[in-house]
Amino acid sequence: MKLIFSIVHDDDSYTVIEELNNSGYYVTKLCSTGSFLRTGNTTLLIGINDEELEPVLEIIKANSKRRTQYVQTTTHGALPGIFATVGTEVSVGGSTIFVINVEKMEKF
Structure with missing residues (x-):
């Protein structure tokens, strides 16, 4: 048995x-927050038999895509007390x- x-x-x-459920897997959903951008994440708990590991991982991989997002960051300027806001792609x-x-x- 495995817990993912x-x-x-x-x-x-x-x-x-939805894809996990359609494939017959039960999922427990927990709301969570990432510390880097402090945006919402979802933590899924999935209990499976050992032989079901690869199919479940493939479903997760196929349906969770990486994307880029712009965030505003503040940097120190050349002079004391001067700050600049720049967009950073993450x-x-x-x-x-x-x-x-x-x-x-x-x-x-």
């Missing part, structure tokens, strides 16, 4: 969950996945 923790961008969470989205071995799982 998959952290996906909020924009991708609905599609990932990569967001995709998924971060942790797979843990589970000794036992029960549903009541």
